[in-house]
Amino acid sequence: xxFFFQELVNGLTTGALYALVALGFSMVYxxxxxxxxxxGDLYMVGAYIxxxxxxxxxxATSLSIPVPLLLVIMFALAGGLVGGLGVAxxxxxxxxxRDAPRIAPLITAIGVSFFLENAALLLFGANYRxxxxxxxxxxxxxxxxxxxxxxxxxxxxxxxxxILMVGLQQLVHRTKLGKQMRAVAADREAAEMLxxxxxxxxxxxxxxxxxxxxxxxxxxxxxxxQVTNTIGFIAGLKAFTAAVVGGIGSIPGAMLxxxxxxxxxxxxxxxxxxxxxxxxVFGLLIAVMLVRPSGLLGQAQLQKV
Amino acid sequence: xSLDSPPPAGPQVGSDEWVARQAHRREYLPSWxxxxxxxxxxxxxxxxxxxxxxxxxxLPLLGLGQFQLxxxxxxxxxxxxxxxxxxxxxxxxxxxxxxxxxxxxxxxGYALVSSGQIGANGIHLPSYLSIALVMVAxxxxxxxxxxxxxxxxxxxxxxxxxxxGEAFVEFTNNVAPRTxxxxxxxxxxxxxxxxxxxxxxxxxxxxxxxxxxxxxxxVLRLLDTSRTGRAWRAVREDPLAAxxxxxxxxxxxxxxxxxxxxxxxxxxxxxxxxxxxxxPTDFDTPILILVYAGLILGGAGSIxxxxxGALVVMVIYDGLLRSPTESGYLFYGLILLTLLAxxxxxxxxxxxxxxxxxxxxxxxxxxxxxxxxxxxxxxHSTGWIASALRDWVVVPANATVAGNWGFVVLVCLLIALVxxxxxxxxxxxxxxxxxxxxxxxxxxxxxxxxxxxLMIGAILIVMMNARPQGLLGxxxxxxxx
Numbered sequence: 001x002x003f004f005f006q007e008l009v010n011g012l013t014t015g016a017l018y019a020l021v022a023l024g025f026s027m028v029y030x031x032x033x034x035x036x037x038x039x040g041d042l043y044m045v046g047a048y049i050x051x052x053x054x055x056x057x058x059x060a061t062s063l064s065i066p067v068p069l070l071l072v073i074m075f076a077l078a079g080g081l082v083g084g085l086g087v088a089x090x091x092x093x094x095x096x097x098r099d100a101p102r103i104a105p106l107i108t109a110i111g112v113s114f115f116l117e118n119a120a121l122l123l124f125g126a127n128y129r130x131x132x133x134x135x136x137x138x139x140x141x142x143x144x145x146x147x148x149x150x151x152x153x154x155x156x157x158x159x160x161x162x163i164l165m166v167g168l169q170q171l172v173h174r175t176k177l178g179k180q181m182r183a184v185a186a187d188r189e190a191a192e193m194l195x196x197x198x199x200x201x202x203x204x205x206x207x208x209x210x211x212x213x214x215x216x217x218x219x220x221x222x223x224x225x226q227v228t229n230t231i232g233f234i235a236g237l238k239a240f241t242a243a244v245v246g247g248i249g250s251i252p253g254a255m256l257x258x259x260x261x262x263x264x265x266x267x268x269x270x271x272x273x274x275x276x277x278x279x280x281v282f283g284l285l286i287a288v289m290l291v292r293p294s295g296l297l298g299q300a301q302l303q304k305v
Numbered sequence: 306x307s308l309d310s311p312p313p314a315g316p317q318v319g320s321d322e323w324v325a326r327q328a329h330r331r332e333y334l335p336s337w338x339x340x341x342x343x344x345x346x347x348x349x350x351x352x353x354x355x356x357x358x359x360x361x362x363x364l365p366l367l368g369l370g371q372f373q374l375x376x377x378x379x380x381x382x383x384x385x386x387x388x389x390x391x392x393x394x395x396x397x398x399x400x401x402x403x404x405x406x407x408x409x410x411x412x413x414g415y416a417l418v419s420s421g422q423i424g425a426n427g428i429h430l431p432s433y434l435s436i437a438l439v440m441v442a443x444x445x446x447x448x449x450x451x452x453x454x455x456x457x458x459x460x461x462x463x464x465x466x467x468x469x470g471e472a473f474v475e476f477t478n479n480v481a482p483r484t485x486x487x488x489x490x491x492x493x494x495x496x497x498x499x500x501x502x503x504x505x506x507x508x509x510x511x512x513x514x515x516x517x518x519x520x521x522x523x524v525l526r527l528l529d530t531s532r533t534g535r536a537w538r539a540v541r542e543d544p545l546a547a548x549x550x551x552x553x554x555x556x557x558x559x560x561x562x563x564x565x566x567x568x569x570x571x572x573x574x575x576x577x578x579x580x581x582x583x584x585p586t587d588f589d590t591p592i593l594i595l596v597y598a599g600l601i602l603g604g605a606g607s608i609x610x611x612x613x614g615a616l617v618v619m620v621i622y623d624g625l626l627r628s629p630t631e632s633g634y635l636f637y638g639l640i641l642l643t644l645l646a647x648x649x650x651x652x653x654x655x656x657x658x659x660x661x662x663x664x665x666x667x668x669x670x671x672x673x674x675x676x677x678x679x680x681x682x683x684x685h686s687t688g689w690i691a692s693a694l695r696d697w698v699v700v701p702a703n704a705t706v707a708g709n710w711g712f713v714v715l716v717c718l719l720i721a722l723v724x725x726x727x728x729x730x731x732x733x734x735x736x737x738x739x740x741x742x743x744x745x746x747x748x749x750x751x752x753x754x755x756x757x758x759l760m761i762g763a764i765l766i767v768m769m770n771a772r773p774q775g776l777l778g779x780x781x782x783x784x785x786x
Contacts, residue, residue: 035460092720096770103400104769106463107601110402111765114594118758119716122748123709233590237471240464248460279475282468289465290453 002147007270008263013154013223015262016161020216021235022242022254023168024209030185030249031205033102034094037109040236041116042086042210046078046217047227048120051129053077060132067136071156078218079211086210087203095199113236120229128226137222157219164212165255171208172251181205185249234278238265241285247295256297260284350526353609358519365511373624374507380619381514382576383592387599387615388521388608389568394597395605396534397561398541399454400463402593403470406450407443407566409588411573413477413485414439416583419495422484432497436574440567447566448559455555470593477585490584497578510579517575521568522608528564529608537561591758595622598761601768604775614775618764626757629750633686636745640738653731660735665697668739672699685750698742708747715740 025039053074058064065073093112097105133153142151150158172178180201183191192198220235221227242261246253261281268277288296345353365374386408393401418435421427430438450469454462477485485491497504497513504513528534536557539547548554577583595618603614625631648654672679682700684691701707718737722730749756768775 029460033460035463088720092723093766093770097773100769100773101398102460103394103398104773106400106460107597108766108769110594110597111762111769113762115759115762115766118755118762119712122712122752122755122759237468241468244461244464276479279472279479282472282475285468286453286465286472289461293453293461 003270005145005148007266009148009150009154010270011263011266012259013157013262014266015259016158017216017219017223017258018235018238018242018262019255019258020161020164020212020219021239022246022258023165023251024212024216025236025239026243026246026249026251026254027168027181027205027209029243031181031188031202032094032098032105034105035109035240036209037106037236038089038112038116039209039213040234040239041113041120041232042082042213043217043220043235043239044120044227044229044232045085045116046082046214047221047231048124048129048217049078049081049214050074050218050221051131051227054131054136060135063136070136074218075160075215078214080214082214082217083207083211086206086213089210090203090206095202113233117229117232124229126228128228131221131225131227133222133225153222157223160215160219164215165251168208168212169251177201177204238281241281244295245285245288247297250295250297253295253297257295351523354519354522354526358515361515361519362512365508371507374511376620376624378507378511378514378579379623380616381511381518382572382579383596383599383619384612384615385514385518385521385572385575386569386596387603387611388518388525389565389572390596390600391605391608391611392525392528392537392568393561393565394600395607395611396529396537396541397558398537399451399558399561400460401466401562401565402463403450403466403468403473404565404569404596405588405590405593406470406473407447407569408573408576408592409473409477409583409585410443410446410566411439411570412577412583412587413491413573414442414570415574416491416494416577417484419578420491420493422486422491429495432495432499436497436571439574440570443570443573444563444567447562447564450566451559451562454558454562470590474585474589477588488585490582490587492582494577494581494583497575504578507579510575514575517571518612521571522612525568525608533557533560594761594765595619598764600775602764602775607775610775618761622757622761626753626760629686629753630688630690632750632753632756633688633690633745636749637690637742640741648734657731657734657738661738662697664735664739665742669696669699678702682747684746686746694742694746698739698746700743700746704747708744711740711744712748715744 021039021043024042025036028034028036028039053070054060054063057070057073063070089112093108094105097108137152142149142155144150172181180191180196181204183194183196184198184201184205188198191201220231238261239258242257243254244257245260246255246257261284264284265277265281268274268280364377369377386404390401390404393399393404415435417423418428418430418438419432420429450466453465477490478488502509504510536547536552537560539550539552540554540557544554547557576587580587596615599615599618600611601614602618603612604610621635625635644654644657648657669680679701680699681702682704684694684698684700686694715737718733718740722733722737725733749759
């Protein structure tokens with residue numbers, strides 16, 4: 001039974017991570033109706049930024065600043081820079097295509113993703129960059145309940161994930177900005193006619209979504225300890241799955257989907273074998289899509305003429 | 306600039322009169338280029354296809370080496386894939402991101418029934434049988450994968466097909482390693498044997514591919530103008546309207562998937578035989594993106610466009626970007642051509658070029674005065690480009706870090722260039738051009754393998770934004786909504 005609970009904790013942690021990436025993805029889809037294939041690569045950029053922040057302050061073994069401050073700087077920088085990158089991508093690559101046929105921005109997004117992945121390869125090389133998290137966050141610290149341990153990195157990821165998700169939910173449903181976002185998502189032209197600054201709203205959405213991906217990238221670095229230029233693709237795929245399973249465009253749906261995929265992956269790896277975990281995740285997606293094309297919490301779109 | 310060509314006489318079957326007239330009222334290029342354009346329009350499709358086939362057939366006789374021949378073969382395989390993808394993406398408007406899996410299915414299918422992989426002695430079916438079998442099976446698989454397209458539209462279909470593609474790679478990597486070989490793939494595949502002739506040399510595969518590609522293009526051309534072809538385009542433009550015009554939308558979509566899959570499988574069989582082996586990594590996302598880049602560059606929706614685009618992309622990707630000399634010609638040539646085509650008036654173009662040259666010599670002189678090591682590297686290009694650039698572009702002795710920062714700044718500058726208005730653009734251009742040359746000489750030319758991937762990504766982004774109809778496609782006539 002202890003094994004079960006340990007896998008549960010691990011699954012919840014990775015699930016929170018996927019949920020954060022899926023949230024950003026889902027938000028962007030909500031306002032633009034665009035599958036941002038580059039979203040996973042933004043996560044990868046965030047992970048690299050975290051790594052370079054550690055290097056900047058003297059490396060994992062000889063940090064020149066206290067660890068909490070380091071974490072704050074890592075998350076703030078990754079969130080800010082990746083958010084800015086997301087806004088730049090939207091401005092440069094997606095905005096000119098806003099009224100083009102649906103297929104055009106999708107193909108552009110694939111191009112952006114491929115470009116980012118290879119730009120990272122050019123800049124940072126193909127080697128794995130190692131965070132060495134245990135050198136500055138004690139892996140044995142944390143909470144133990146019976147034989148189940150939740151180490152401090154997992155606590156950090158779970159708590160931050162929870163705060164960000166609740167914060168985002170509040171932002172979207174309680175603030176004026178959130179109202180504008182929902183208006184743009186519901187009907188862009190109508191929102192524009194009613195005085196919503198559509199370009200600004202979309203830019204802010206891109207900023208928030210990309211920043212979430214950047215923060216999730218740093219978390220992944222802390223949790224999995226290694227970064228390379230291809231981590232974005234597979235994380236992006238899992239985030240798509242999470243967003244789609246939960247119902248694309250729906251924020252609680254993205255969280256639910258992320259947690260489900262994290263748990264499924266963790267249990268399959270723990271009880272069966274790690275070779276089949278990706279296949280299973282893809283299979284899960286296809287099954288959900290066939291049964292409920294609008295996702296678990298999504299609403300079916302009526303086709304209007 | 307003539308608009309005076311007469312409208313086509315009488316109503317034509319299958320083309321709306323208004324659309325036909327609009328398509329006919331177009332501008333031609335000035336002078337002899339225009340008359341060439343008109344002549345090519347009058348010629349019809351099959352003389353052009355025959356001419357292209359003849360040109361492709363003559364090419365190996367001009368003394369191509371084995372390397373060039375291999376590039377040609379790879380290019381033809383990708384062209385065949387692009388032509389097949391055009392059915393699904395270009396005509397039916399369904400974004401199929403699992404297309405490469407059909408290519409892989411064809412390759413693996415052929416390899417399984419034509420090698421010692423299954424059973425004690427293996428299965429060695431005759432080629433005509435195995436190719437036909439694999440194509441039919443792939444079409445069946447296409448129906449299965451296309452099944453969700455009955456309910457899912459646009460983006461959802463893109464995701465589900467993407468997952469199908471990924472699942473294929475995972476499947477071949479992990480499932481049944483005894484039969485599929487896992488990451489080691491299947492080796493020693495039988496050669497194709499048709500009409501008593503066994504294809505062994507690269508030259509024979511080149512010709513086989515030319516014949517297959519030409520026949521496929523001919524068949525697809527007939528398909529395009531058929532009832533089914535028109536139905537595909539109707540479904541692409543508006544499924545609801547098409548359905549109300551009694552077009553069986555679901556069946557038409559599935560047909561597009563099946564035809565596309567069959568063509569991909571055909572390409573896969575030839576690919577497997579020519580390589581003599583198949584590996585899971587041959588059918589991963591980079592190939593998919595390569596095929597898309599070709600299709601988009603040439604123009605989705607046009608057979609000739611898909612084929613030409615794929616050939617151009619592959620010859621650049623596989624051939625030119627491998628040699629430092631040729632990639633240098635390509636890089637600087639493309640920059641000059643873009644400037645020539647886009648920068649007007651001529652006075653401004655001359656000014657920008659002069660400013661760039663002057664800027665380079667000034668920067669080089671300053672850098673050399675400050676420190677000798679700042680200019681110690683020398684350009685990475687070879688030949689006369691290198692000697693022309695030696696005193697112009699600054700290349701430090703250890704250029705990696707500087708080149709990396711240069712790359713980041715260059716991307717920012719390029720984005721800024723697109724955003725700012727005209728006078729600023731002319732001011733920003735000289736430093737951008739100089740920086741581009743700097744980044745090329747320090748990083749991009751040295752990392753050719755990465756550069757060509759970056760180029761593919763850039764093609765997709767730039768083409769979609771600047772010319773969504775591709776190089777050869779014509780802009781779609783937008784009906785009033």
